[in-house]
Amino acid sequence: MPAALLSVSDKTGLVPFAEGLHALGYALLSTGGTAKTLRAAGLIVTDVADVTRFPEMLDGRVKTLHPAVHGGLLARRDLPAHMDAIAAHGIAPIDLVCVNLYPFVRTAETPGIAPDEVIEQIDIGGPSMLRSAAKNFAAVTVVVDPTDYARVLDALAIGGDAVLRRDLAEKVYAHTAAYDAAIAGWFASQRGDRFPERLTLAFERAQPLRYGENPDQGAAFYVERQGSGLGALRQHGGKELSFNNLLDLEGAMLAVAPFGGEIACAIVKHTTPCGLAVGATAVEAYRKALACDPVSAFGSIIAFSQAVDLPAAEAVAQLFVECVVAPAYSAEALAALGAKKNLRILEGSAAEVVPTLDVKGVRGGILVQERATPPLDETAWTVVSRRQPTATERADLTFAWRAVASVKSNAIVLARDGATLGIGAGQMSRVDAAFLAAHKARAAGHETQGAALGSDAFFPFADGVEQAAAAGVRAIIQPGGSVRDAEVIAAADAHDIAMIFTGRRTFRH
Secondary structure, eight states, rough: OOOOEEESSTTTTTHHHHHHHHHTTTEEEEHHHHHHHHHHHTTTEEEHHHHHSSOOBTTTBBOSSSSHHHHHHOOOOOHHHHHHHHTTTTOOOEEEEEOOOOOOOHHHSSTTOHHHHHTOOOOOOOHHHHHHHTTTTTOOOOEOOGHHHEEEEEHHHHTTHHHHHHHHHHHHHHHHHHHHHHHHHHHHHHHOOOSSSSSOOOOEEEESSSOOTTTTTTTTEEEESSGGGGOOOOOEEESSSOOEEEHHHHHHHHGGGGGTTTTEEEEEEEEEEEEEEEEEEEEHHHHHHHOTTTTTTTHHHHHEESSSHHHHHHHTSSSSSSEESSSOOOOHHHHHHTTTTTTTEESSSSOOOOEEEEEEETTTTEEEEEEEEOOOTTTTEEEOOOSSSOHHHHHHHHHHHHHHHHHHHHOOEEEEEEEEEEESSOOOSHHHHHHHHHHHHTTTOOOOOOEEESSSSSSSSSSHHHHHHHHHHEEEEOOOTTTTTHHHHHHHTTTEEEEEESOOOOOOO
């Protein structure tokens, strides 16, 4: 009679799976709470302690770490010497292992949890059994994911599937690697080190992608955890998301993040906004954002910070866009947007479960940094010019500072009345970015006289201020910190421009 050892923390689908194994003639071995659950369902179960002839001890820390278990898992069925060895010691083969691990991650994220309680959720016996079974996948079926129960039963019903056993073994090693990575990360966090000597990252594939940035590049989307970040967005119709769609969605949601309490709309192209605005309604915010650069908005990604209603949906539907993302939609809005055959409609906040690191790939390695927080804190702001900004200018500067943080560096934003007028993005010099912002504003028919300017980094020379003054800018907000700050401030004073230093740079490379 074949034997199956079941010991799971997550008991989803456990009883039907065990019933299926029993129907196929498997003897059931189990431990602790799993055995209790199976017996309550009327199944005959043998305790692992009866197999090992050794009781569980140390509050359950030791129960399956025994040759009677691992010998039964690791013995090669094709080697007579192995089979003779386990027989000589009264060890029976174990043909299937179903194990999932203690909930370490969930426990570690519990507010106020004591370190000792977290440590007790470090599974030792579970990973050991999984790894032993996976190593011997030629003969042993190993199951770590409840979603695999049905296909495992189907395969066993026809005598087994060697390819499936190999795939399940691969899944085990990926799973235990991720588990160990989480534990290592927790230990690093206990000493306040977000950047340990060895950084182990584990991601799960959310979906394959048709191609990468270009059609000749393969690609896939991986998530740190199911149900967080972009992986949490729910899609209503439209084509599959592409690699570039996902990059642009990240840029769009980054753009509206500082305006979470307001109704904001960002129109993004190539990961950077071509229009960003706040309004009393979603449709007003959209129209103000679109007015910044209606030409570039063609084929864009549009993000809203608040729910989309029918008027906003009808306005968006008049433009060709790739994706729309918002926290929610009215039923009428979904119907109006859904009429656009290929439009990808995404719903959700894309919030991350825990603060994560920002990872960028380079040749031969990765760069890792703390994820930037929205630039909301005004406590460090200092007016450095002779003239104080007016209340209206201060409001425009606040908007410009929040807006410029999502624009690719070097970045300059011209703004007024809660909307971008012109955006200079990704320029090699700051004076060029200022020139481009003014040029884009005028090309869209905007009056730049009296506008506010936001800069993501300091002005290294006074020429950027001169460029802004030529466009009629009356107020500037920037981090400060240049060795020529005095010259820059003097240029602002010479043109009666109010200037604020924020003390914080918001580069986005």
